[in-house]
Amino acid sequence: MQALTLIKIGGNVIDDPEALAAFLQSYARVPGLKVLVHGGGKIASTIGIKLGIAPKMAQGRRITDEETLDVVTMVYAGLVNKRIVSKLQAEGVNALGLTGADGNIIPAAKRPVKTIDYGFAGDIEAGQIGSGPLSALLENGLFPVIAPITHDGKGQLLNTNADTIAAAVAESLSSRYAVTLVYCFEKKGVLKDPEDEESVIFAINPESYAELKEKGIVSKGMIPKLDNAFAALKGGVKQVHICRAADLEKIMEGEAYISTRLEPA
Amino acid sequence: MQALTLIKIGGNVIDDPEALAAFLQSYARVPGLKVLVHGGGKIASTIGIKLGIAPKMAQGRRITDEETLDVVTMVYAGLVNKRIVSKLQAEGVNALGLTGADGNIIPAAKRPVKTIDYGFAGDIEAGQIGSGPLSALLENGLFPVIAPITHDGKGQLLNTNADTIAAAVAESLSSRYAVTLVYCFEKKGVLKDPEDEESVIFAINPESYAELKEKGIVSKGMIPKLDNAFAALKGGVKQVHICRAADLEKIMEGEAYISTRLEPA
Known part of the structure; x- marks a missing residue:
């Protein structure tokens, strides 16, 4: 199987023009086949506020009403x-930008309303994602850059978490490629102490992950990311790294003990 | 040579949700290979004004300062x-949306400043446009939908007229396909009398075009569209139609005398 690297770049890096430029230079040097998934950053909130649309959140996730959907579609799929x-x-x-609607690469379903109505939020399942169109692009020398917008196949765009997209697309591509999934953000990895940048946990497996959650060491924002990443490992992804965007090249060169590596059971 | 239809849909149709929905249904029924190029419509101006950026025009063309470029990128490449x-x-x-930056499908150059500084406006030449990435998409069953944003290859996005993009891309694709170029807008074609919807000029060739311009029958807004279209015919495009979006299916079925057909010399 040919190797493929799927890299997710977080919103905090996108919000910092210098960090983003440096990251994109590193990304350009990643050898072989690669796919980039990006988050949205704070620009959507800033522009939404200017347009008179206040951001609405529940349990750390954006509530996407119709106006907010327009804003995130403009900002994520357009500007960013x-x-x-x-x-x-x-x-x-030779990058080519996409949303999940383009080439129907990421079919999604509007999140069902339980206690909270998240509005036009899209939930996805790795099993529903075909690897055909992305493979066709890659085989023609085109490098996909995916924005966190999906669709329901009936004409409705949906807002979808970029971490979830990265894991699900990585898993779907693992039927054709030996996939390494890399989450790049502003920290060095999963930290034992959020105040101490040097307290990186170098390796986590499902057993130690359960322990970290139990002890409350893994923070709220990190849990969905890690849940997704372990699901991707289970689904066929070869390796998962969680690292600082600035360390991407070192990680690709195999340097150890500067990031968190997830290990299968 | 395989037949390909390149259709440009104008901003006035995009601004009218019902007309747009009807047009997209007609477009879906166009048989064979096809490419859609869309204009921007008034949404960019509306959103720009809400964001405190007044639209700036000179000689019927938008002046694209940095803020305006962000707005048109969001609206054209994102929302629309x-x-x-x-x-x-x-x-x-199986549509796939693109700008000229994606897959480098439309390299452009920032318009040189003469009497007017148009800002981040991109000029393109059909000869500079490769047909490779678009062909790769088409051969993989993907149907390109092109937004009127290009780039200079050095990291700068540029705003480019959608009529010009349609003609230049049609010309570049004519090296591989037998291309029919169709400009769809809200009128039935080039009108002898702009007040009379039934005064359609059914056919124009370069000679009669010169005459129409001389007599002032062809209006200002129409001249760049026709100049582009005649250049595309000269460059290898087989046929050009200018028609009402609502008549697209009839045109595709060969119905005559309901639109303007351009004829080579």
Whole structure:
């Protein structure tokens, strides 16, 4: 199987133009087949507020009403995605930006209303994602850059968590490629002490993960990311790294003890 | 040579949700290979004004300062493009949205400053456009939907006229396909009398075009569209139609005398 690297870049890096430029240069140097999934950053909230649409949150997730959906579609699929694509083109990467609606690469379902109505939020399942269109792009020398917007196949766009997209797409591509999934963000990895940048936990397996959750060491925001990542490992992804965006090249070169590596059971 | 239809849909149709929905249903029924190029419509100006950015125009063209570029990138590549893609997906067309930066399908150059500084406006040449990435998409069953944003290859996005994009992409694809170029808008074609919807000029060739311009019958807004279209015919495009969006299916079925057909010399 041919190797493929799927990298997710977080919103905090996107919000920092210098960090983003440095990351994109590192990304350009990642050898072989690769796919980039990006988050949204704070620009959507900033623009939404200017347009008179206050961000609405519940349990750390955005509630996507119709107006908010328009804003995130504009910002994620338009501004952020095309800025990244044009910068990667300048770095010599033949990038091609997509949402889940394009080529139907990520079919989704509107989240059912239980206690909270999340509005136009899309839930996805790795099993529903075909690897055909992405493989076709990769085989033609095109490098997909995915914005966190999906669709229901009936004409409705949906807002979907970028971490979840990264894990699900990585899992679906693992039927054709030996996939390494890398979550890049502003921290060095999963920290034992959130105040101490050097307290990186170098390796986590499902057993130690259960322990970390029980002891409350893994923080709220990290749990969905890790849940997704372990599901991806179970689904066929070869390796998962959680690392600082600035360390991407070192990770790709195999440098150890600077990030968190997830291990299968 | 395989036949391909390249259709440009104008901003006035995009601004009218019902007309757009009807057009996309017609587009879905166009047989064979096809590419859609869309304009922007008034949403960019509306959103720009809400964000405190007044639209700036000179000689009928938008002046694109940095803030305006962000707005048109969001609206054209994000909101409008992804709405169209998701609606086409619902109609069974495996649409994939692109700007000129994606896959480097439309390299452009920032318009040189002469008497007017148009800002981040991109000029394109059909000869600079490769047909490779678009062909790769088409051969994989994906139908390109192009937003009127290009790039300079050095990381700068640029705003580019959608009529010009349609003609230049049609010309570049004519090296591989027998291309029919169709400009769809809200009128029945080029009108002898702009007040009389029934005064359609059924056929124009370069000679009669010169005469129409001389007599002032062809209006200002129409001249760049026709100049582009005649250049595309000269460059290898087989046929050009200018028609009402609502008449697209009839045109595709060969119905005559309901639109303007351009004829080579």
